[in-house]
Amino acid sequence: MEWRKWYLDAVLVPCALLVMFSYHIYLWYKVRTEPFSTIVGTNSRARRSWVAAIMKDNEKKNILAVQTLRNTIMGATLMATTCILLCAGLAAVLSSTYSIKKPLNDAVFGSHGDFTVALKYVTILTIFLFAFFSHSLSIRFINQVNILINSPQDPSSDDFGGIGSFVTTPEYVSELLEKAFLLNTVGNRLFYMGLPLMLWIFGPVLVFLSSALMVPVLYNLDFVFSSSNKEKCKVDCHGDSDDHFSP
DSSP states (O other), X not given: OXXXXXXXXXXXXXXXXXXXXXXXXXXXXXXXXXXXXXXXXXXXXXXXXXXXXXXXXXXXXXXXXXXXXXHHHHHXXXXXXXXXXXXXXXXXXXXXXXXXXXXXXXXXXXXXXXHHHHHHHHHHHHHHHHHHHHHHHHHHHHHHHHHHTTSOSSOOGGGGTTSOXXXXXXXXXXXXXXXXXXXXXXXXXXXXXXXXXXXXXXOHHHHHHHHHHHHHHXXXXXXXXXXXXXXXHHHHHHHTTTOOOOO
């Protein structure tokens, strides 16, 4: 059977994606079953406590809340801007002639035909577009939290034109904040997935190697390794079993 250059692309790139997807499925499972063994679950619990504390003593902590959420918006805006700039750059390459990629042909392992090159750029472009979309929605939810977290806790009925009293609960604000951070996390993970795929321009071998290297790095960043913290969090989790955690 004759060896074809596109065999490397057909094997190594799906394997690289499978490695990334498998790790994130495992992370999602741990967040749902043992939330305090992960940074995601621990931070989720801390954010809910923070919202409750801010809304309980809002008159003294309203400026702190606005500044904290503003910093979060700035981070999400930076990531969204980076994603859309990468999309614009990739779109410019796609709309240009393919002559700028011809000098790389001899150094690239795997297929480098017109269809494969177009598939590479369209795949990378799609991932960064979805990352931009996730960060944009995250900013939308954070802006809502920015207003609701400073809403009055004991409004009179006259404040609503006789409709009746209405109180924005910390649980509702926490849910909105968790949605914002969930979308922010999804956007970041898509961005991380897009970085190895950018190396696909130089061949599928680099895609697989970079994905295999990224998984242990993310594992060390996503999980809590302190045994004392795990034991303490197990007690808290048992006492508040109705809490929901989102990555």
